[in-house]
Amino acid sequence: MNIREYEVKVQLPAELKPLETMAYNLWFAWNSPATAIYKNINEKLWEESEHNPLAVISALTMDDCKRLMDDDVFMASLNDVYEDFQQYMSLPRWFNKAHKNASDMLVAYFSAEYGIHESVQLYSGGLGILSGDHCKSTSDMGIPLVAVGLLYRNGYFHQYMSSDGWQQERYPYNEFYLMPLKRAEDKNGKEITLEMKIGERNIKIRVWKLKVGLMEIVLLDTDVPENHPDDRIITGKLYDGDSNMRIRQEIVLGVAGVRALAAMGLHPTVYHLNEGHPAFVSIERLKQLIEQGIDMRLATEIVRKSTLFTTHTPVPAGFDVFSMDQIKQYLSGIYEPVGINLNMLMSFGRKDRSNTAEPFNMAVCGINLSTYRNGVAKLHGKVSREMFHSMWSQAILSQVPIGHVTNGVHLPTFMSSDMKNILSRYVSEDWSSKPYDFDIWEKVNNIPDNVLFDMKRNQRERLVSFIRRTTKETIHKNGGSASELLAAEDILNPDALTIGFARRFATYKRGYLLFMDEERLKRLFSNPERPIQFIIAGKAHPKDNEGKEIIKQIIHIAKKPEFRKHIVFIEDYDIEVARYMTRGVDIWLNNPRRPMEASGTSGMKASANGALNLSILDGWWDEGFNGKNGWAIGAGEEYPDNGYQDYVESMEIYNILEKDIIPVFYAKDKSGMPREWLKMVKENLKTVPSYFNTSRMLIDYANQYYVPLHELQKEFNANSYEEAKKYLNWYNQILDRWDGVSFISSEVEVANGFVPGETVKFKAQINTNGTAAEHLGVFAVVEYDGESGNLKNPEFIRLYQEKSSDMFSESYTLTRSGKLKVGFLVTPFHRFLKNPFELNKAKWA
Structure with missing residues (x-):
């Protein structure tokens, strides 16, 4: 037919x-x-x-x-x-005021998924929601940025449960004509369709645009009738299929993504790779520079000097890794014609570029071909430096060139209208346009207690109504009985202390922790004067049977008569469910195995709606918790025995609920107000949404990375790459002479003893081996107290050459008493190097 x-x-x-x-x-x-x-x-x-x-x-x-x-x-x-x-x-935007001299900047932001709204299903979970919030705040702040992603025909799965509680999956079919998409056009107004070879076949890729406020997301689609059936499904499902499908998706994202921007006449000055998935962006850029007649080494440095790589993964197993055979099969045909052979390709994705047994790691490729790299929370930055320390073996751990920008959430998306109205009335109407202004949030104490209390009660009631309605819909859809429909009207209590837990059901997130002692859990529900209830949601990856088993166990517990009215599992967790949950709960529970949570953001959304966090000190909560704005599970311990850790921390959850949370929530004065609870809620509002929002996050990205990279690449590429060529000549000289650079002597010169206020002189005599003094960074590395023989977070005091001699020195005033540790270090130094250990060349006295 x-x-x-x-x-x-x-x-x-x-x-x-x-x-x-x-x-x-x-x-x-x-x-x-x-x-x-x-x-x-x-x-x-x-x-x-x-x-x-x-x-x-x-x-x-x-x-x-x-x-x-x-x-x-x-x-x-x-x-x-x-x-x-x-x-x-x-309206005028923050960026236009803060960075008037960077009006010619354009950031290209690449991500595998984008969670903007539930009607546009191009996301699976946290990474996608964050990318979506990144785009929204980019628009709010006026940062010149274009995003690139994949247009999935099926996207991520919808979740439903078998009668036994086993997760089932069904995939939506995205009708593109019912999505707010428009075809991207070239300068002549012609719709753009790219053609490129992946493996043995040429494929066509349509290019689309999705408007998000002032900015656009460019989306790539291989579901083109002329393509082979196996190629049409490259942009079919998100995070589905084997590694051969994954590498093809990531080639489309990275390689075709760069080509799409060029076809649209866009010329980014900064490239931001969000996770390892788009790392092929950098290799495609190398190819295009080589095609312009630029040699390989220079092209590599040009790419590095304009690239930021962000990792969201706290464990090596979380990164995509491909074999040499896969790289050869899918990429050699693209890059060998310009002289990028297989060995060169593989070396970009290896920690040890000379180790031919090492496979191609997408995150390592992102790191190797970037100047700036960052984790997504302070603790995650530390974890990332530990994970990649071997790539900078000469560096002090704290100085491994990986920083951090702590994630945030887009407050206008996830904050309820009730909360927005309260903030506008009692705090400031500027809270939405300047959520990064801490002074505004200090006025939270102006909110009357009864207003805050009534708002939370209303949001809780909406959450309960939503769950009852969706539960009845599910029962009706599954052919349930009239008694089941009637019982659904009775689940949950809009006046009860409500605890939410919503996550991807990966095992490290430990969704089972709350249910390890059913008898103790039962006792928590036994007091009708102080009712509590738990609402749980989340999906397991389709191939993660361990995660599915955890969900099944929770559903079985929730069906028991003693728990049926108090524990509910919501199917098909998505942006809409997240909005209801984070707005309606009183406590947001998060109990990952530290330090496995890179950041996490759902607790931030709950905080913005007046909920308090009960969480492991991991991810963002490690820096968000101040002792007065929620509760911490543990004190940041890490255990060698997972079973013992689960037991200890599950018991602590029960203890905190019994001794702290429940008593404080129900301790009401004569007017019916839980004053101590509301005091904590206000402290939470002052300290969490004021910092953990994507407006502040984008300011950090702009100030720390985007604008510095934009300025760096302009200077580096100036005069037809003359500055870049000078840098390469400098680098070659450093390599030739570095082995002969050494310390002759070093000392700390002091006249009147080591006492606060005394000025000491750091001195180091260097055998420069013919290297110009200005090309060496000679430092006294200083730290007070701490472990002997170890420098953890030291201060770097640069020493300067004395009158054309081989002596370098600098004065330093002692500011305090205690143990003063001093080390002497020499590294290569150049204005284009943004970290003294970047080249992994360092010598200590």
């Missing part, structure tokens, strides 16, 4: 055109008045389409349009929302 399909485009009257304009911009995802407009048009379709504005307006008939235009209240609301949209698109 030959069935022809045609797209009938949306055609609205001029008065309703704002509906179409806003539907094609995901600005609506964080603006509840905008989503209310579409919901009011057709509430049933709004829910069925997973809150898709395009689905709603595509179904409008001519009579529907007339009815809407005749509705004065609707039209007034539409015009108000559209005015807000236009104002948002034209």
Whole structure:
């Protein structure tokens, strides 16, 4: 049967055109008045389409349009929302004020997934939500950035449960015409379709654009009729298939992503690789530079001097790794014609570039071809430096060139309307435009206790109503009985202390920890005067049977008569479920095995809605907890015995619930207010959303990495790469002479003894072996106290040459008493090196 399909485009009257304009911009995802407009048009379709504005307006008939235009209240609301949209698109932005001299900067941000809204299913979990929040705040802050990703036909799976509680998966089918997508065009207005060879076949790749406020996400799609069936599914499912599918997806993301930007006439000055998935970006850029006549070594440095690599993974097993055979099969045909042979390709992905037995690691490739690298929390930065220390074996651990920018969340997306209104009324209307301004959040104490209390009660009631409704829908869908439907009306209590746990069910996240002692759990529910309840959600990877088994065990426990009204597992965790949960719970539980949580962000969302965290000191909570804004499980211990750790920390969870959380929540004064609890909630609001938001995160990225990289690449590439060539000549001289560089002597010269206020002189005599003094970084490395013979977080005092001699010195004032540790270090020094250990060349006295 030959069935022809045609797209009938949306055609609205001029008065309703704002509906179409806003539907094609995901600005609506964080603006509840905008989503209310579409919901009011057709509430049933709004829910069925997973809150898709395009689905709603595509179904409008001519009579529907007339009815809407005749509705004065609707039209007034539409015009108000559209005015807000236009104002948002034209307001001055932080970046324009803070970095006026970087107006020619353009960041290209690459990620494998983007979680913007539940109606655009291009995400699986935390990485995607973070990428989506990154894009939203990029728009809010006015940072010139274009994002690149894959347009998945099926995306990530929807979760449903068998009668025995075993996770099942079904994959959605993304109808692109019902997504706010437009085809990308070249400078002549022609739709862009790329063609490239992957393995044995040429494939066609369509290029699309998704508008998010002021910025755009460029999306790549291989589901093109002319492609081989095996190639059409490259952009089929997210994180599905074997490693051969994974490498092909990552080639499309990295290689085709760079080519798509070029075809669109975009010329990024900075490249930000979000995790290892897009690491082939850098190799494709090498190829394009070589095709311009630039030699391999120079091209490599040009790529490095404009690249930032961000890792989100705390364990080596979390990175994609490919064999030499796979690299040969899928990449050699692309890069050998320009002189990048297989050995060169493999070396980019190896920690030890000379080790031919080492496979190709995508994260290592990202690290090798970048100037800046960062983890996503302070603790994760430390974990990453430990993980990759061997690549800079000469460096002190704290100086391994991997920094951190702690993640945040997009507050307008995840904060409830009630909370937003309270902040605007009692704190400042500027909280939403300047969430990074700590002074604004200090005014949280102005919020009356009863206002905060009533808000949380309302949000809890909405959460309970949502769960009852979705539970009944699931029962009805599965052919459940009338008694089951009736029982669903009775689950949960809108006045009970509500604890939420929602995660990907990986084993290290330990979803089972709360359920290790059922008898003790039962006792927690036994007091009708102090009721508590648990709400759990999350998906296991389709191939993770251990994670599925944990979910199954929890569901079995929740079905027991003594727990049925108090424990609920919500199927199919997504952005909508996350909004309800993080807004409605009182406690957000997080108990990963430290230090396995790179950051985590769901607890930040709960905090922004007045919930308190009960968490292991891992990821963001390790720096967010201050002793007054929530509870910590443990004190940051790491155990060699996992079973013992599980026991100790599960018992601590029960102890904290019994002795701290439940008593404080229910300790109410004569007016019915839990004053101590609300005091903690206010401390939480002052300290968590004020810092752990993506506006602050983007300021950190811009100030620490984007703008410095932009300026670095401009200087490095100046005068047809003359500065870059001089740097390579300098580097060659350093390599030739480095073995002969050594310390002749070193000393700390002091006149009146080591006492606070005394000035000492650090002196080092160096055999420079003909190296110019300005090309050497000679340092006194200073630290007070700590372990003898070890420098943990020292201060680097640079010593300067004395009158064309081989002596280097600098004065230093002692600021305090205690044990003073001093080491002497020499490294190569150049303005283009951003860390003294970058070249892994260092000598100690």
